Amino acid sequence: MPRVTDAYLAARRNQVLDAVRACVDRDGLQGATMEGIIGLSGLSTGTVYKYIRGKDEGVEAAMGGALDGLTTALLPYLTADPLPPPAEVMGQLVRTVETFARRETYSLLRVAVHGWSAALSNPALLERTAPVYRGFRDLLRDAAVTWKEDGALPGDADPDDVAACLLSMLMGHVAQQALLPDTSAAQQARGYAALFVSGASPRA
Template structure:
């Protein structure tokens, strides 16, 4: 019998988690069911249950893995050496969020908003996702320390405050793009350029 490879198992798991996201996008957290997830996955009932034991577990895995993936593709922009100015980095992060969220089967932006709502009443989901947001905020903090040392932020800037604010702006972008169709990452990038214009001038 041919050996089942790790790549094959990972692909099937991703197929199941994509079905979870598509079901949540289509039906919301309350309306999503295992039957709906199974139907959207294109896999057998037994196969789906090999990867998730129920809807709640599937939602936790789908949200967590999406955040893991997004953090991985954003990491290079926050750890570059030398680190570009704030407006450039934040513009790239905005574009990365928008590109990462594009899927034919579902809107990852809307799924994220559903996930935030669910985390308020699901300790397990909050426990799975909150550390990822905190870790990303730490990356923004480290970037703020660098920007302050470079003179791109005021001398009295508190890196913790800057990191908290920037995370809120990125989360707000997700919410705005999920709810409104007349906004884009490029618009966000131009906004960051305007907000950080004084800092950029101070460096030159």
């Protein structure tokens, strides 16, 4: 009997987690069921239960895995040396989010919004996802420190404040594009360029 490879097992697990995301997108967190997940997976009931023991475990793994993948995709833009100015980095981040979120059978943006809502009443889901958001906010803080040193931010700017604001902008873009699909990353990038004008001085 041929040996089942790690790559095969990983592909089947990803197939199951994609089915979880598709089911959440279609039916919402409350409406999603194991029956729906199994049906969308194209796998047998036994195979699906081999990878997740129930809906809640599947949702936690699906949400957490997507966040981990997105963080990996965004990381190069926040750790580049030299680091581009804020408007350029933010533009790169939203374009990457838009590209990463494209799926053939579901909207990862809508899944994310469902996940935020569910995390408010699901401690296990919050425990799985909040550290990822916090870690990404730390990366934004590190970037803000660099921008401050480079003169791209005012000398009295607090990197923690900047990081919190930028994370809100990114999460707001996800929510807006999920609710208003005519919102694009290119539009957001142009907005960032207008907001983060180098050398602009406030009017007296």
